[in-house]
Amino acid sequence: MxxxxxxxxxxxxxxxxxxxxxxxxxxxxxxxxxxxxxxxxxxxxxxxxxxxxxxxxxxxxxxxxxxxxxxxxxxxxxWLYSRFTPSVNLPAMREVAGSPDFLKVLVEYYYSHQPQVIVEAGSGVSSIILSEVLKKEGSTTRHYALDHLEKYAGLTSEKVLNPHSEVLFAPLKAYHIDGNSWKWYDINVLEKVDKIDMLVIDGPTEDIQPLARYPALPLLKEKLSDRVVIILDDTNRRDEQRIIQLWQKEFGLHAKSMFTEKGTVVMWR
Ligand SMILES: C[S@@+](CC[C@H](N)C(=O)[O-])C[C@H]1O[C@@H](n2cnc3c(N)ncnc32)[C@H](O)[C@@H]1O
Structure with a gap:
């Protein structure tokens, strides 16, 4: 301070x-x-x-x-280090990157929910941590992390060593949702992916448009499994709170708030 x-x-x-x-x-x-x-x-x-x-x-x-x-x-x-010893140097956490308390929520949900397909919107330290946990557990869970910036997709990819984890460079693309224009990751990179049962939304960055993360569910709804768990970070921000209201109204989701420094909300059908 x-x-x-x-x-x-x-x-x-x-x-x-x-x-x-x-x-x-x-x-x-x-x-x-x-x-x-x-x-x-x-x-x-x-x-x-x-x-x-x-x-x-x-x-x-x-x-x-x-x-x-x-x-x-x-x-x-x-807690994270008690679960696994990373095989790579982890990048800095907090600030724009995921904070340890958010990363802990992700790992806890991996263990409790046992997802078969994980998709992350916004790659970074969260992708490295998840890939390390999957590798340590010998899991065959498929894990994809989207990034709209080639530089960060490349930097994260270098540290994602689990063969079932993949960082996908997905530049922002224009979409029309209910008559409004939005930008979001080019979801063509997820063409062969379906039945997502853990969706982590920590991108894109808020500067790209108001309610920057709203398009995640309208665009991916067909690809979500019935048991999907959706984890949204940065929910201390007004935009993310509004996004949760919209998603709850449009998709009838349940929501649970986790006490993390940036605010994390877990949602399910
Ligand atoms: C909130 S961050 C994603 C965080 C990621 N889930 C994590 O745990 O680190 C959203 C986006 O910021 C960008 N980014 C990552 N590291 C960055 C950095 N050091 N400076 C600026 N932007 C960064 C990437 O494009 C990333 O997709």
Missing amino acids: RHKPYTTFAFFKAAVAGSGLLVVLLAFLEWGLGLPVFLPGIALLLLAFSVLGFRILQLIYKFQLSRIHDTNQVEALL
């Missing part, structure tokens, strides 16, 4: 000293010079302190929450 000057003790001391001086000045103006400024000045001062106090409380809350999330990332990472 970035420290603001008003979160420091030095600022607090300066504010109290400054306010004391201001009160003396206001008193002098009112009773020495006869200007009616004392009460309005005090009212303004109280208002300024209330706004600052509120902002400081907000920052304390954010700070406490980020401490909880930081601890959860360490615990999730330890």
Whole structure:
């Protein structure tokens, strides 16, 4: 968290000293010079302190929450490493990449749901982790990860060593859904894929269009198995919350929220 000057003790001391001086000045103006400024000045001062106090409380809350999330990332990472030892160096997690608590949700669902076909929208560390888990378990589950950026598709592909996992470069393509124009991965690369029973949606990036991930279900609905589990990341964002509402309305999905730092929601029919 970035420290603001008003979160420091030095600022607090300066504010109290400054306010004391201001009160003396206001008193002098009112009773020495006869200007009616004392009460309005005090009212303004109280208002300024209330706004600052509120902002400081907000920052304390954010700070406490980020401490909880930081601890959860360490615990999730330890959990992941207790499950398997990666055979490649893992790229940096968090920020634009998947966070350990999200990756843990994916691995937990792999074990509990035993999918035969996994598709990921948005490749990266999640693809490497899933491919490593599948390899360790000797699984024949087919696993495909889409990426619209050739550079990242290539970088991730180099670290996906399980023969049943594949990173597919799928440039964004224009689609029409219910009369509206959208961009999404070119799903022709999934031509031979059907009965997807685990769909992980962590791409494309939000800058490509409003509700960037909405097209996932309208475009892939024919390819989903009846027992599909859909895992959407970044659900702390308003766009993703709206997407869940739309999908629930259009596809009658159940949804469960997982407490992760970016927000993760698991959905099923
Ligand atoms: C949210 S990321 C996908 C994250 C992926 N599921 C993971 O766990 O890392 C969405 C897209 O960002 C792009 N991307 C990946 N790494 C990136 C980086 N270091 N900087 C910018 N974009 C990146 C890729 O095109 C990726 O498909």
